[in-house]
Amino acid sequence: MHEMSIAMAVVGQVEEAAGAGGARTVNRVTLQVGELAGVVPDSLAFCFELACAGTVLEGAELVTHPVPARARCGACAHEWAVGMPPDLCCPGCRQASDVELLSGRELRILSVSWEDDPDCPGPAREPISEEA
Incomplete structure (x- = not known):
């Protein structure tokens, strides 16, 4: 623990x-x-x-x-709430290569x-x- x-x-x-x-x-x-x-x-x-x-x-x-938890896509600038388990694929453009975890x-x-x-x-x- x-x-x-x-x-x-x-x-x-x-x-x-x-x-x-x-x-x-x-x-x-x-x-x-x-x-x-x-x-x-x-x-x-x-x-x-x-x-x-x-x-x-x-x-x-x-x-x-x-x-x-929030993330932002570098490709399309979309921001979204990240759930559990974390899905860091942009729901806007479906990119996963340029995603930044903001919080x-x-x-x-x-x-x-x-x-x-x-x-x-x-x-x-x-x-x-x-x-x-």
Whole structure:
């Protein structure tokens, strides 16, 4: 189950940022997860909870935002939603040689919210946030 390694990587990155920002407790982590990223959201949530145990993320909420898979044909510029299993043959002109996957493989931390530790002398920082 690679969701555990993903959860551990997310927890590690958030712990590092939260520590540098003087966080006492992380409340929420928001992830962007593409439909083709090969991640099962329920499994990731379960693994995330386990990976957070004993860290500043313990009890943190995991929020996932799915990203639909979309592709574009280079030959005719047609764009379409890609389903599972992925069909990368253009429904417009039936070409498959010049198709670009536009979205659906994302797996990134969008935002983190935490409570600052008033006793920590670290620099004042805003929570991690990357808007897509």
